[in-house]
């Protein structure tokens with residue numbers, strides 16, 4: 001499915017300073033439907049070019065990275081379990097870099 | 100599947116704002132754990148800031164206030180909220196944006212662009228002061244002189260003073276700087292780890308003389324600081340209120356009257372707050388200008404003890420306030 005993925009707050013530096021990525025992602029390993037969990041592993045493999053530890057910690061994003069799915073904090077949509085749909089917009093913002 | 104669909108915010112009204120019960124919730128406030136929509140968050144935030152301003156009598160009608168503008172999110176929020184509240188509640192303040200250009204090739208391009216946008220968006224006059232203008236040296240020139248290793252000292256000291264000196268040039272009554280809760284909590288922790296009691300008791304106060312949060316070094320980010328930040332973000336994940344609780348603890352630190360505190364005087368040379376004869380920036384600058392850049396780094400106190408220097412005219416430092424939220 002087609003998704004828009006955006007990086008901000010300095011995270012774009014991990015992907016060649018490109019902030020907005022229009023991508024096509026299929027369900028990941030064994031998932032019936034793409035979830036944020038699958039998307040994170042896809043992003044790590046395909047978009048993050050350096051210092052992945054600035055983005056991930058364990059199997060989820062590093063504390064201090066804000067995740068929005070369609071302008072809504074993913075805490076409200078089930079975090080890793082959040083199901084994704086065609087044309088969803090997923091935004092990752094680091095709050096760890098200077099204000 | 101049906102449950103997963105229901106949890107999905109965009110599938111019509113699944114999770115509504117607990118304040119207005121109309122719009123869909125966009126975030127969970129760590130402070131209250133309320134799920135609220137974007138508009139309700141804005142109004143709650145603005146109302147809280149207004150209450151803090153009024154409750155602490157931070158400003159007086161007719162005052163000139165500089166807003167420290169770095170182009171980052173904290174200062175952008177500050178510029179927005181102050182200009183909005185000034186209008187809405189008719190504070191009668193003269194607001195200015197004040198930005199510092201360190202003179203590092205490429206470093207400020209993005210952020211100065213954001214500051215320019217803030218100027219237009221909020222209709223505020225903008226003053227950009229450069230290190231070159233303030234100190235006679237750009238950060239690039241300093242690095243060329245001393246190499247990459249020691250510039251942390253310069254970075255910290257010069258950045259801490261740059262806004263205050265710029266504020267004096269603008270002849271404002273107060274300087275407002277924006278800090279997020281993470282930064283303040285981190286500073287509380289760092290001051291505890293360093294055993295810096297004096298700074299610990301000052302770092303959370305809403306109006307300060309000298310200390311804001313400890314400035315970041317832009318050339319080589321501090322590993323110690325990185326650790327503190329990661330630690331508080333880990334804590335927050337377990338308990339969202341942890342960050343506010345750390346700040347609260349910092350605020351509650353009271354120094355007993357018998358503890359001897361370093362005296363706060365002013366620098367003979369530039370008038371900036373200093374416990375020594377010369378402030379740290381003036382010592383560092385003197386070293387640079389004499390071609391002895393290591394002067395003032397580490398424990399060297401040569402200039403403060405041995406030399407008697409004429410007080411030269413520079414920016415008369417004004418009382419400067421820091422506004423935290």
Ligand SMILES: [Zn+2]
Pocket residue numbers: 116117118119120121122135136137138139140
């Ligand atoms: Zn609402």
Ligand SMILES: [Zn+2]
Pocket residue numbers: 366367368369370371377378379380381382
């Ligand atoms: Zn001085």
